[in-house]
Amino acid sequence: MMNGSAMQVSEVSRPRLPRGVRLAHNEAQGGWVLLAPERVFKADAITVEILKRCTGETTLAAIVDDLAATFAAPRERIHTDVVQLLSGLAEKKLLDLG
Amino acid sequence: MTTNGVALSAPLGMLAELTHRCPLGCPYCSNPLTLDKRADELDAATWARVFREAAALGVLQVHLSGGEPAARRDLPEIVKAAREAGLYNNLITSAVGLTPQNLAALSDAGLDHVQISIQDSDAASADHIAGYKGASARKRAIAKEVVNLGLPLTVNMVVHRVNIGRVQAMVELALSLGATRVEIAHVQFYGWALKNRASLMPTREQVEEAVRQVELLRAKHQGRIVIDAVVPDYYARFPKPCVGGWGRRSLNVTPAGRVLPCHAAEVIPGLEFWNVREHSLADIWRSSPAFVAFRGTDWMQEPCRSCARRDRDFGGCRCQAFLLTGDARAADPVCHLSPHHAMVAELAADRKDAAYAYRTS
Numbered sequence: 001m002m003n004g005s006a007m008q009v010s011e012v013s014r015p016r017l018p019r020g021v022r023l024a025h026n027e028a029q030g031g032w033v034l035l036a037p038e039r040v041f042k043a044d045a046i047t048v049e050i051l052k053r054c055t056g057e058t059t060l061a062a063i064v065d066d067l068a069a070t071f072a073a074p075r076e077r078i079h080t081d082v083v084q085l086l087s088g089l090a091e092k093k094l095l096d097l098g
Numbered sequence: 099m100t101t102n103g104v105a106l107s108a109p110l111g112m113l114a115e116l117t118h119r120c121p122l123g124c125p126y127c128s129n130p131l132t133l134d135k136r137a138d139e140l141d142a143a144t145w146a147r148v149f150r151e152a153a154a155l156g157v158l159q160v161h162l163s164g165g166e167p168a169a170r171r172d173l174p175e176i177v178k179a180a181r182e183a184g185l186y187n188n189l190i191t192s193a194v195g196l197t198p199q200n201l202a203a204l205s206d207a208g209l210d211h212v213q214i215s216i217q218d219s220d221a222a223s224a225d226h227i228a229g230y231k232g233a234s235a236r237k238r239a240i241a242k243e244v245v246n247l248g249l250p251l252t253v254n255m256v257v258h259r260v261n262i263g264r265v266q267a268m269v270e271l272a273l274s275l276g277a278t279r280v281e282i283a284h285v286q287f288y289g290w291a292l293k294n295r296a297s298l299m300p301t302r303e304q305v306e307e308a309v310r311q312v313e314l315l316r317a318k319h320q321g322r323i324v325i326d327a328v329v330p331d332y333y334a335r336f337p338k339p340c341v342g343g344w345g346r347r348s349l350n351v352t353p354a355g356r357v358l359p360c361h362a363a364e365v366i367p368g369l370e371f372w373n374v375r376e377h378s379l380a381d382i383w384r385s386s387p388a389f390v391a392f393r394g395t396d397w398m399q400e401p402c403r404s405c406a407r408r409d410r411d412f413g414g415c416r417c418q419a420f421l422l423t424g425d426a427r428a429a430d431p432v433c434h435l436s437p438h439h440a441m442v443a444e445l446a447a448d449r450k451d452a453a454y455a456y457r458t459s
Contacts (some may be wrong), residue, residue, distance in 0.1 A: 020211045020250030022186060028108045028156030035186040037211040037250050037279055038326070040110055040158050091321055093250075093278045 009060055009086050014098035016056030021094050023051055036094050050082055056098055060086070105394070106384060108156025112185075113163055113350040113361060114145065116176065120166040121194050123229030123456035124217065126256055126291035126298055128361055129165065133459055134353040142172045144374065146179035148351060151379035157349075159186040165353070168195040174207040181208030188213060190254075193240035194233050201240065205247045212244045213252040213281075219267035223260065229456040238275060245276035252279040257308065258298040259449065265311040273323055280323055282312055284330035288362040288417060290457045296450040305333050332446045336407065337414025337430035344392035344416060349383065357382045359389055362417040366426045392416050392426070399427050401435040 009015070017023070021036045023043060032043040034051065043051065049070075053063045064082055068075040089095035118133035140148070149160060160180050167173055168191055180187040188211045189204065214237055218224035221234040228234075244251045253272035257265065265282055272280035284305070285291050285298050300308075312327045319325070331338050341348050341360045350358040355374040358364060364371070372386040383389060391397065395408050402413040413419070414430020422431045422445070423438050431438035 018250065019248050022210070024158065024184065024186070026153070026156060026158055026184070028154065029110070029158065033158055035158055035210075037188065037213075037252055038159075093321075093324055 009083050009090070009097055011059065011061040013060045013086075014056050014058060015054040015060065015063075015086050015090075016096050016098055017051065017054060017094070018096045023048065034094065036092075039094075046081070047085060050085055054086070054095065056096070107346050109152075109347055109349050109383060110157065111159045111161065111348040112152050112157045113161045113348070114148075114180075115163050115165065115351065115353050115361070116145070116167045116173070117169050117353050118165040119169040119459060120164055120192065120457070121169075121230060122166070122192050122233060123458065124215075124227060124256070124290070125229075125294040125454035125456055126258065126285045126289075127457040128286070128289050128291070129457065130289055130362070130364055131293070133165075138354040139170075140351075140353065140355045140374070142175045142179065144355070145176050146183070148374050148379060149180045149183035149185055151374075153183045153185055155380050155383060157185060159188060161188045161190050163190040166192050166195055168193075168200065174200070174203045177204050177207040177209050181210075186210050191215070192228075192233070193237040194230065196240050198240075198243045201243050202247060205249055209249060211250050211252065213254050214241050214244070215254045215256065216241075216268075216271065217256065218261040219255075219264045219271045220261070227261070227454075229454070241275040241277070250279070251275065251277040252281060253277045254281045254283060256283050256285055257300075258285045259300045259304065262300045262304045262308050265308050266315060269315045269319065269323065269325060273319065278323060279326065281326045281328065282308070283328040284308075286328070286330075287332070288365070288421070290455070292421065293455050295445070296448050297452050297454055299332070299446055299449050300330065301449070302333050302446070305330055331415075331418075331430075331432045332442055334432050335434045337411050337418075337433045339411040340415035340418075340430070343412040345383070345389040346393065346412075349379075349389075357386065357388075359392070360415075360417065363388060365417050366420050397427055399429070401433075401437075402429045405435065 024035050025032050032048045034041040034043045064079045068078045086095055090097050117139055118129050177187055187209055189209055190213045193214045216237050217227040224234040225231050255268045269280055287295050312325055316325050344359050350361045356371045369391055370387040372382045398413055402408050414433055416426045419428045419430050420426035429436040431442050
C-alpha cells in the first residue's frame with residue numbers, strides 16, 4: 001500500500017524534521033524521544049545519530065558516509081538501515097525527504 | 099519508584115485547560131456541566147511554574163486547551179512558557195477568536211502544532227452543531243493561516259448521528275485545508291454529551307460503516323494524511339484503556355488549578371483533588387488521593403481483578419463505570435464481561451431527534 005514515489009529516499013535527498021517534529025531529551029523518560037503531533041516515539045541511540053544529521057542541508061549519501069565512517073560499519077548496511085528508518089518516518093509525515 | 103506498592107510511572111502528556119470560556123456551544127463539549135469561573139483562572143506565571151514542574155516530572159507534551167484557549171489574551175506568554183520549559187506544545191482550539199495576527203504571535207512564541215475542531219464537512223450543519231453562525235467559514239480561514247505559517251495542522255472532527263455519514267467528505271475537507279492529520283473522533287458520552295446522548299447516539303450500522311470508510315480512506319490517502327479514529331465505546335466488546343490507565347500516563351489541570359487524572363474525573367463523588375496553588379505537581383502526581391484511588395490494579399473488583407486484560411485496558415473508564423453503574427470501582431459496563439453490559443445496548447438504542455441542549459457558560 002505504499003503511495004508511489006513520494007516516499008522514496010534517494011542519494012540526493014536532503015531529509016529534515018519538519019516543523020512540529022522535534023528530538024528532545026528528557027531525564028525522567030530515560031533519554032531521547034521524537035515528539036510529533038499527538039505522538040511520542042522513544043528514539044534509540046542509532047535513530048538519534050541518524051536524525052541529528054537530518055538537517056535539510058546534508059544529502060542522504062553524505063549522511064550514510066558520515067555514519068559509516070563514525071561507527072566503522074559497512075556502508076551497505078548503514079544505507080539499508082537509514083533508508084528504512086527515513087522512509088518509515090516520511091510515511092508517517094514525521095520527515096521531509098527534501 | 100512505588101507508592102502504596104504500586105509502580106509509579108512518569109506522565110507523558112498534560113492537558114492544560116486554560117479557561118472554560120468558549121464562544122461555541124457544542125452539545126458534546128467535554129467540559130464539566132459546572133464550569134470554572136474566569137476570576138478563578140490560574141495566571142500565566144503559575145502556568146509557567148506548572149510547565150516547569152511537568153517537564154521535570156517527565157511530561158513531554160502539553161495540550162493547551164479549554165474551553166477556547168484563545169479566549170485568554172495572555173496565550174502567547176503561556177505558549178512561550180511551555181516552550182521554554184522544554185514541552186512540545188499543542189494548541190487545541192475552535193479557531194473562533196483566533197485572528198491571523200494573534201496566530202502569528204503564537205507561532206513566534208514557539209507553538210509546535212495546532213488542532214482545530216470542525217463540526218462537520220457541511221458548513222450549515224457545522225454551524226448548527228456549534229451553535230454559532232459563521233463558525234465554519236472562520237475555522238476554514240484560520241486553518242489555512244496555520245498551514246501558511248508552516249505549522250502542522252490536525253483537524254478534529256467529532257462524529258455522531260447527524261454527521262457520521264460524511265466521514266469521507268470530512269477527510270477530504272481536512273486534506274483541502276492542508277492538514278497532515280485528521281481525527282475522526284466519535285462522541286464519548288461524558289459531560290454535555292451525556293446530557294445530549296439520545297440526540298447524538300449513532301446506530302450500530304452507522305458506526306460499522308464509518309469504521310469501514312476510515313479503513314478505505316487510510317489506504318487511499320496513505321502518506322498524505324494520517325487518519326486517527328477514536329472508536330465509540332458503546333458498541334465495543336472491550337473497554338478503552340481510558341487515559342492509558344489512571345494516574346499512569348497523563349494528567350489534567352483545570353482552569354482553576356485542580357489536577358485530575360482525566361478531564362471527567364470530578365464526576366466521581368468522594369475523590370479529593372489537589373490544586374497546583376497548594377502543592378507541587380510531583381507531589382500531586384505521587385500522593386494526591388484522587389491519583390492514588392485507582393492507580394494500579396488493587397482497587398479492582400471482579401470481573402476485572404482476575405481478568406487477563408487487566409493490565410491492558412485497566413478496567414476501562416472509571417468515570418463511565420460510575421456514570422452508568424453508580425460504582426466507580428465496577429468494570430466499565432461497555433465490557434462484555436460486565437454484569438451491567440446489557441444496559442449499554444439499551445442506552446445505545448435510546449435515540450431521539452430532540453433539539454440539542456447546547457453547552458452554556
